[in-house]
Amino acid sequence: MVPCIFPKRSHLPWQEGTAAFTAPCMSERLVIVEDDPIQSDLLADLLKEHGYDVAVFSEGARALAALEGDAAPADLVITDVAMPGMDGIQLCKALKESRPELPVVVVTGESNVGTAINALRAGAYDFLTKPIDRELLMACVKRALEKRRLVDELRRREPASESMLFGDSEPMRQVRDLVARVAPSGASVLVQGETGSGKELVAKALHMLSPRAKAPFVAINCAALPASLVESELFGYAKGAFTDARAARQGLFVEADGGTLFLDEVAELSLDNQAKLLRTLQERTVRPLGSNAEIPFDARILSATHKDLEAEPEAGRFRQDLFFRLNVIRIDLPPLRERGMDIVHLAARFLDGVCKRDNRAQLKLSPEVAQKLLSYPWPGNVRELENCVERLSALARSSEVSVGDLPDKVRLHQRGRFHVAADAPEEIVTLEELEKRYVQHVLTVMTGNRSRAAELLGIDRRTLYRKLDAWGLSSSAAASGGPNGREGASRDGNGADSAGQGEASAAN
Numbered sequence: 001m002v003p004c005i006f007p008k009r010s011h012l013p014w015q016e017g018t019a020a021f022t023a024p025c026m027s028e029r030l031v032i033v034e035d036d037p038i039q040s041d042l043l044a045d046l047l048k049e050h051g052y053d054v055a056v057f058s059e060g061a062r063a064l065a066a067l068e069g070d071a072a073p074a075d076l077v078i079t080d081v082a083m084p085g086m087d088g089i090q091l092c093k094a095l096k097e098s099r100p101e102l103p104v105v106v107v108t109g110e111s112n113v114g115t116a117i118n119a120l121r122a123g124a125y126d127f128l129t130k131p132i133d134r135e136l137l138m139a140c141v142k143r144a145l146e147k148r149r150l151v152d153e154l155r156r157r158e159p160a161s162e163s164m165l166f167g168d169s170e171p172m173r174q175v176r177d178l179v180a181r182v183a184p185s186g187a188s189v190l191v192q193g194e195t196g197s198g199k200e201l202v203a204k205a206l207h208m209l210s211p212r213a214k215a216p217f218v219a220i221n222c223a224a225l226p227a228s229l230v231e232s233e234l235f236g237y238a239k240g241a242f243t244d245a246r247a248a249r250q251g252l253f254v255e256a257d258g259g260t261l262f263l264d265e266v267a268e269l270s271l272d273n274q275a276k277l278l279r280t281l282q283e284r285t286v287r288p289l290g291s292n293a294e295i296p297f298d299a300r301i302l303s304a305t306h307k308d309l310e311a312e313p314e315a316g317r318f319r320q321d322l323f324f325r326l327n328v329i330r331i332d333l334p335p336l337r338e339r340g341m342d343i344v345h346l347a348a349r350f351l352d353g354v355c356k357r358d359n360r361a362q363l364k365l366s367p368e369v370a371q372k373l374l375s376y377p378w379p380g381n382v383r384e385l386e387n388c389v390e391r392l393s394a395l396a397r398s399s400e401v402s403v404g405d406l407p408d409k410v411r412l413h414q415r416g417r418f419h420v421a422a423d424a425p426e427e428i429v430t431l432e433e434l435e436k437r438y439v440q441h442v443l444t445v446m447t448g449n450r451s452r453a454a455e456l457l458g459i460d461r462r463t464l465y466r467k468l469d470a471w472g473l474s475s476s477a478a479a480s481g482g483p484n485g486r487e488g489a490s491r492d493g494n495g496a497d498s499a500g501q502g503e504a505s506a507a508n
Contacts, residue, residue, distance in 0.1 A: 060086030096123030171334035193333030196383030215259030
């Protein structure tokens with residue numbers, strides 16, 4: 001066994017398999033499965049120090065029996081991999097079948113992609129290597145429990161909504177947190193994100209978690225209809241308002257009364273329709289075409305666009321006063337390429353869904369396919385990934401999809417390389433500048449994860465932090481090394497770190 005870095009604490013009083021937890025019943029309950037008593041004691045001490053209830057098992061089979069029989073109620077399981085009898089991967093797979101809502105963190109002394117992929121296939125929430133970093137472990141526990149609470153809440157509101165905002169990368173956790181905080185409000189929300197990144201799913205999640213959940217959710221794609229038709233769809237029309245208006249029709253504002261109206265691609269509205277929309281939102285009444293009557297409505301307004309709507313008024317393409325009306329709260333949805341291991345788990349989720357739809361045996365992602373998916377930038381985001389998975393499923397010749405079945409642009413894509421070349425004296429840079437550029441490149445490859453970057457550079461984290469401070473890259477400037485310079489992003493499953501450390505599930 002690889003020694004743990006935790007300092008030794010007093011020995012714990014409980015016995016193996018104890019189901020009685022000593023902390024208050026409202027505390028969250030963690031189960032440790034570890035055959036080394038020293039390691040399990042140290043780990044349990046740390047978790048109890050942070051206020052968690054803990055039960056310890058030395059064998060996977062005993063832990064499984066207790067968890068399946070509710071003898072050991074649990075919110076999270078932390079298991080070693082190498083154990084006699086049932087190992088940690090087998091335990092994780094069994095719990096995924098019997099307790100799918102229970103997150104499992106797998107810990108091992110081996111650090112390789114193969115072990116990580118096996119853990120992901122078995123349904124592990126996260127994957128950590130020994131010696132365990134205290135901060136990394138506690139952050140992992142916190143994320144896993146947050147995910148458990150969110151899933152429980154979504155299931156209580158709407159069974160189908162569990163998959164709406166699924167993903168454990170740092171950007172998606174921030175989106176989920178903001179959605180949970182904003183949903184109970186009646187404030188207007190603007191969702192910005194690239195095409196195919198899941199803006200409508202964010203809107204649906206806001207609706208399902210709001211007091212309006214039982215009322216209608218009405219959506220319109222403003223880019224899919226001509227200006228004249230958008231007007232009649234939104235506001236309705238009276239009988240005889242135009243040639244084909246043989247009967248009156250209520251608009252979407254009235255149809256969404258009591259619920260939510262979602263204006264997708266709102267930036268595509270004509271300036272004329274923008275003016276009418278602004279008046280409608282200010283007065284909270286709608287006037288159908290060809291009618292003098294004002295009809296009141298009560299609908300929450302959500303909107304979305306793939307454009308930078310704040311810049312559109314400066315270009316004269318969008319009314320600034322309407323922008324202020326829609327942009328009470330803004331949610332920026334990250335592109336898929338910034339979500340690290342969410343890509344792999346989303347692909348696995350899509351693959352499972354396609355197999356169930358087509359009534360075929362379950363297919364698996366090979367480590368080689370997973371690596372290709374991670375390296376591709378996905379300009380079409382989740383929609384492009386879903387199409388790629390459809391192709392993999394259709395062409396699969398065995399129980400595991402192969403790299404050869406990937407689209408050429410995905411299979412042949414190569415990550416950017418770091419080149420050092422200077423043919424003229426004036427092009428030569430100092431050694432310090434070269435070091436700075438290379439560190440920034442490694443941070444980019446590691447999607448901002450400084451812990452993983454330091455490991456690859458062969459230095460400790462404190463040394464890396466000192467260098468970044470000296471270069472003025474300690475905070476937002478370090479974003480050039482990853483998305484917004486977030487070290488925690490890769491800890492949550494982003495980039496290469498996740499191949500050895502994390503599970504990040506899918507999100508639409």
